[in-house]
Amino acid sequence: MQAIPIAENVHWVGAVDWDRRLFDALIPLPQGTSYNAYLVQGGDKTALIDAVDPTMTRVLMDRLADGPPIDYIVSQHAEQDHSGAIPAVLGAYPQAQVVCSPQGKSLLTAHLGLNEAQFMTVDDGDSLSLGGKTLQFVHTPWVHWPETLSTYLHEDRILFSCDWFGSHLATSDPLLQDHGRVLLAAKRYYAEIMMPFRNIIQRNMEKIEHLDIGMIAPSHGPVHSDPARILAASRDWISDQPKNLVTLPYVSMHGSTRVMVDRLIDRLSGHRVPVQRFDLSATDLGELAISLVDAATLVIGTPTFHRGPHPTVYYATHLANALRPKLAYVSVIGSYGWSTRAVEEVNALIPNLKVEVLPPVLARGYPPPESLAAVDQLSDTIAQHHAAQGWDLPTEG
Ligand code: FEO
Numbered sequence: 001m002q003a004i005p006i007a008e009n010v011h012w013v014g015a016v017d018w019d020r021r022l023f024d025a026l027i028p029l030p031q032g033t034s035y036n037a038y039l040v041q042g043g044d045k046t047a048l049i050d051a052v053d054p055t056m057t058r059v060l061m062d063r064l065a066d067g068p069p070i071d072y073i074v075s076q077h078a079e080q081d082h083s084g085a086i087p088a089v090l091g092a093y094p095q096a097q098v099v100c101s102p103q104g105k106s107l108l109t110a111h112l113g114l115n116e117a118q119f120m121t122v123d124d125g126d127s128l129s130l131g132g133k134t135l136q137f138v139h140t141p142w143v144h145w146p147e148t149l150s151t152y153l154h155e156d157r158i159l160f161s162c163d164w165f166g167s168h169l170a171t172s173d174p175l176l177q178d179h180g181r182v183l184l185a186a187k188r189y190y191a192e193i194m195m196p197f198r199n200i201i202q203r204n205m206e207k208i209e210h211l212d213i214g215m216i217a218p219s220h221g222p223v224h225s226d227p228a229r230i231l232a233a234s235r236d237w238i239s240d241q242p243k244n245l246v247t248l249p250y251v252s253m254h255g256s257t258r259v260m261v262d263r264l265i266d267r268l269s270g271h272r273v274p275v276q277r278f279d280l281s282a283t284d285l286g287e288l289a290i291s292l293v294d295a296a297t298l299v300i301g302t303p304t305f306h307r308g309p310h311p312t313v314y315y316a317t318h319l320a321n322a323l324r325p326k327l328a329y330v331s332v333i334g335s336y337g338w339s340t341r342a343v344e345e346v347n348a349l350i351p352n353l354k355v356e357v358l359p360p361v362l363a364r365g366y367p368p369p370e371s372l373a374a375v376d377q378l379s380d381t382i383a384q385h386h387a388a389q390g391w392d393l394p395t396e397g
Contacts, residue, residue, distance in 0.1 A: 001062040007156040009041040012174040013063040015056035028286050032170030036219045042130025047072040049160045050219050054084030075100040076149040076162040078107035103147035140204040142197040157214030167221030176222035191289035196324045198238045242296035243394040244386045249278040250301025251310040256335035256366050261301045263375045271383035280312040292325035294394045304336035308345040317349045331358040
């Protein structure tokens, strides 16, 4: 297998996982993924930046086979999809040192059982010369573990960012130029993995603002050869300003909740407030996460199931709380049979969301006219709040 050049004496040596459909036994991967590793060859020394998932060790070793000996393995992130092949690399190049943050050393020791003597820890701002190639290490914690590093290659203006700016997108071309497709996949990745750390990422962005970045090389998905696009998109995703958008996940067992959902959408459409609707009995939760990157308001549609919300709503609401999106408002609509505590239980599921809870609308059985009028009132309230804030309409990607 070949090493693919991305700059002079800088090669992509990763592995494409076309068939993987789930990450962390949780996150859907509709387009597979890649585990990117990069070989940086200086006049004196050679560094491997990240490794690959242990299931793809053979691919990495094959790509390295005809290259120079490795002196340094820069482990930017200890999660196994980037570190799992390090023991095999050390087996082939026993003189190599593992370069990482101090927290990275602790985590790599715990997860891979590496020998302490094999580490070289680097502080924020430290540099390592390979001879005509200089690696500068930037501590960028919580993208998305506490130990995460980014590495800036001065001479080639490349920022290696590991998971940060990554995308789960399997392609045959590490330099894929299909920017729209890459940005959408990167937004999904941000939504699913990075969004809970939005505030910390704002600080990490400040740390790289002064760098002259000509290329961003993440450890999943294609390289960003036009970094202005992904940087602009990322600034938008992590900003404190939501969009004029309602996210509406719902389940309907017998159609009553769906009537209320459709009424809300119709009324909001009249106000020119976009709604993204997700039938939780069929939706890809990654799509819901993408919507939550931008949404100002979350309206949860649920029938009552044993007094509480439907289990799929319970799960989706728990997920929304974990992702900590920049929502401003939340409400609940839905139908019940004889009694309900759906609203109380939904509200108890969202302690992380710093939101105003708008009056819910619960109908007993098929929604009577007064319940539909209450849905209209809720729609009007949402539209008024959005208009008062002057939030932008969402854009694609
Ligand atoms: Fe791609 Fe956090 O590992």
